């Protein structure tokens with residue numbers, strides 16, 4: 690397996706208020722884990738700046754301009770109760786999109802079998818017309834549409850194991866049967882959506898988990914809901930909204946996963962990518978707010994991507 694890693698120093702310059710969980714140190718902690726010799730085989734590439742026009746794959750132009758107008762010359766501007774922008778946030782967000790789209794291009798050109806994108810800000814809470822939950826633009830949604838437009842595929846699956854429901858991704862694809870959106874998440878929890886009854890046009894599969902559950906329920910949700918849905922849909926590309934805040938150490942939720950669970954889930958998705966998508970799998974960092982829990986879990990995920 691050739692596993693590519695995209696990251697960029699600009700991601701550290703998207704700043705949030707003191708004490709905010711979604712902070713630059715997250716990527717610094719992950720960088721330290723990836724310094725280990727176990728990751729010597731990673732194909733490390735600096736993330737490219739994205740094409741602004743691709744934002745319109747998932748968001749209206751009025752929204753793009755609204756976000757652009759909020760970027761301050763200095764200091765921080767709040768765009769939502771828990772989402773802020775700083776002077777370099779536009780460049781960081783556009784580079785997160787650039788990396789996601791480049792990752793898609795790489796798995797189609799054969800430059801990589803799979804790709805992990807270590808970027809900020811995250812994306813899965815960004816709805817068509819609304820920034821929220823630390824997210825400005827929906828990186829996974831844009832990358833899915835990019836795959837369809839640039840590489841001519843019909844079916845993309847987005848699997849979201851962040852502990853929060855990806856309301857933004859669900860919103861964007863609510864009526865789009867060409868994209869399967871599958872999510873495991875704690876419920877009840879922010880943002881409140883993600884009930885089993887929310888099914889879009891049959892393309893949305895929500896597998897909510899009760900607080901204080903762990904590996905057993907997570908794996909059961911995969912085995913009974915997520916994986917069978919992938920088998921029925923036969924995606925030509927799998928995109929992972931890879932948040933690691935379902936780790937037991939995470940301060941924002943009460944799901945008790947450990948590194949082994951992310952390794953296991955990665956292996957299951959790779960099996961499906963092998964069956965239906967010529968191994969093509971693109972994984973994008975979403976949440977994960979305990980530095981140790983997030984970085985070790987992401988490390989286990991990336992190691993599995995490298996090993997097959």
Ligand SMILES: [Zn+2]
Nearest residue numbers: 851853934976
């Ligand atoms: Zn999350």
